[in-house]
Amino acid sequence: MSEELEWKAPPGSWASSAARRRNMQAIRSRDTKPEWLIRRLVHAQGLRYRVAARPIPTLRRTADMVFGPTKVAVFIDGCYWHGCPEHYVPPRTNSGYWSEKVLRNVQRDRDTDQKLKENGWLVLRFWEHEPAENCAQQIAACVRSRRSDARQV
16 A cells, blocks of 8 residues: 655645755754854853843844843844845745745844844844854954943943
């Protein structure tokens, strides 16, 4: 008895096939390789931070790295999901859905930046393709600068 079962998307699913669903479920939302590399380099410089944390507890958005006392929030954005001007390539299948999704992500990113800045946070955003060493140096310099500014007040 070798009946082939037809795959059916779960109710409310956007997946066009079982393979696509598995692929999308495998995509990490945190602890990506670029995040991990940057975190490792920043940690090696003696700086400590929270990972995947909400800078503002009432704001339902998380930063990749949060330096609470100095109010620095770091985001390492994926080129596809956040619409990198250099590397974003619109999808060939279901392009309307995915293009709208990326557009909403970009709009949410700008809204997050604005809300954090209004609350005294410094927002640092890096693309996943940027050299991790450069990102880590910029992060460390900003955190140290804000620490020394706070001490002088």
